[in-house]
Amino acid sequence: MSLEHAILGFLSSRQLTGYDLKKIFDTSVRHFWAADQSQIYRTLGRLARQGWAEMEVITQAERPDRKVYRITPTGRQELLNWLKSELPAEPPRSPEMIQVFFSAQLTDVQVRAMLERVADQMRQGLAVFDAIPKNIEAYAEFTQSPREFYFWLLTLEVGQMTTRANLDWIENVIQRIQDGEVPQA
Amino acid sequence: MSLEHAILGFLSSRQLTGYDLKKIFDTSVRHFWAADQSQIYRTLGRLARQGWAEMEVITQAERPDRKVYRITPTGRQELLNWLKSELPAEPPRSPEMIQVFFSAQLTDVQVRAMLERVADQMRQGLAVFDAIPKNIEAYAEFTQSPREFYFWLLTLEVGQMTTRANLDWIENVIQRIQDGEVPQA
């Protein structure tokens, strides 16, 4: 599972708490990886148990104690090995494509409505992408490295590109419906 | 979960067994939905229990008995409702993007190797797409409807388009590395 390596990746820059990581997953990388808070805490525990991270309790005066995690040399090696490894192919699983496939059973009017709905969701997604600040200063909290920031921008870029390409395709299909190019039975 | 609706979709054309569905998931729709055999059998049981499908045992002389499932009117209505509904947004989850993001920690040579590897996987995926027969006769077993076949082709089309767009983007990034456009620290 990649959450372990994602967390190791963040810990390789600096030590963090579960709460810190939750904020990072909710902001900086939410366009390509979402993680649930309890999942993060459980994964941190697992990383510590298998020796890829170590934990230190920091007592706080006016807040509950913080558990700060830092990557170990073993964990750093595991991260580098994983970064160089080939990922197993994932079984494809697209509810959208199931709807597209079986919407052959709907009328052209209903198909168009469905496609317009999906297109709207994609436009909203693009608006979210466009609204993300793209200057490194906005991300000082998670990195000061221009190289790291550049690679983060790459993930943003591909997300936007893919969403835009899918939106173009949907609009093209809508046009084909309007042009009467879709078989009726 | 969309597997229920995918199965309802197939049953809406004709009655099928779990074994039939496994073959369909392994061939015709494997480019956008993969399903495990035991998952299919369990989901069929659930569809029957909640009244969206009904099951009839067909005794066979020289093979084990077959359990044939057919969609019910309730199930057909549920399918149509689902086809017209807006899907909840899925949390994004891309192991590839995690590798891209953290590969900032690798050297340019290592990053290139990683991207070439991903590119190779995509070329293989495209080769698989290109090898899929695109004449309706090859799919007589699962549909004889030109409209249904057209919508199936749409799912193929978007899969190819997305894979190609991603491959172009990776090649572009490799070019940027070669051109020295990527920050070093």
Next chain:
DNA sequence: GTTTCATATAGGACATATCCTATATAGTAG
């Protein structure tokens, strides 16, 4: 006759993710 494949069925155990709950600190709004 053993292995593999095809045709059939389906349960057990586990992995991963989600959603909910719970606790404990402080601060703000009403």
Next chain:
DNA sequence: CTACTATATAGGATATGTCCTATATGAAAC
């Protein structure tokens, strides 16, 4: 003082998917 937000932690139960196992029929290859 209740509700909400922020800062902190983490377990219980469930949903979904995977992998393995098991059974039972026939056919083909070695």
